[in-house]
Amino acid sequence: MTVKKDASGHRSVQAEVEVPGTPEAVWRAIATGPGISAWFVPTELEERAGGTTVSHFAEDSSMDSVAKITTWEPPHRFVAEAPQEGPGPVATEWSVETRSGDTCVVRVVHRWFASTDDWDGQFEGHAHGWRSFFRLLRAYLAHFPGQHAVSFQLMGITSGPKAAAWEALTRPLGLAGATVGTRVRAPEGVPSLGGIVESSGPSEWPELILRLDTPAPGLAHLFPLEMGGQVFVTVRYFLFGEQAPGAKAHVEASWRAWMARLFPPAAPPA
Structure with missing residues (x-):
């Protein structure tokens, strides 16, 4: 704009x-x-x-x-x-x-x-x-109008390029190439995720918004962002309903461990 x-x-x-x-x-x-x-x-x-x-x-x-x-x-x-x-x-x-x-x-x-x-x-x-x-x-x-959410956000950092970072995030989750309206469900061995693709960004601005039914009703927002010569790969969850607080604790821990393996922190300089 x-x-x-x-x-x-x-x-x-x-x-x-x-x-x-x-x-x-x-x-x-x-x-x-x-x-x-x-x-x-x-x-x-x-x-x-x-x-x-x-x-x-x-x-x-x-x-x-x-x-x-x-x-x-x-x-x-x-x-x-x-x-x-x-x-x-x-x-x-x-x-x-x-x-x-x-x-x-x-x-x-x-x-x-x-x-x-x-x-x-x-x-x-x-x-x-x-x-x-x-x-x-x-x-x-x-x-989910009027409903309150429990939420979390996690971020992985990599040197890029952005397309490679996005592929590294989405392919293991079964989300590579996902289009609007597609029903998706992550395979075993990755964080729990299932639902419908609500929005999918273009290749120059990749993004996915999922309407979740697993692990609880909610929304997930995944995207990479280039800044300062690095790529910040972000995952946001918004969970709703009675299941949400219990689901958040388990799923956030699962995502945190998986993201740390996928995008390990850089070693401090010697």
């Missing part, structure tokens, strides 16, 4: 998705902590103007994203502002627009001020990332 610029130096980039549900149901998914945590990353959100929202991108607090809510207009719009090194304060606006046929458009817009193009590429990357997460949001609202 191209960055929009005006004469004063204000810039913006946006992404949007059409999702099933009423404005109230969609609002709960994008503007409450449990709702956001069911398709994005673990998040706490104070539902008021002046409140704080905190998104946890890592198990510790090292990658927390903290923002202050400046506008709160449920169930249609809220704005949160966060400081960022380089571009300075960045305002992120979320909106829910009603469409006919029991659907809504969710739109996220990042706005910032800059006198140069130095940060444009970073924000264009943000817009691409939102489109990926919005596929998860759409699957969540289609199949």
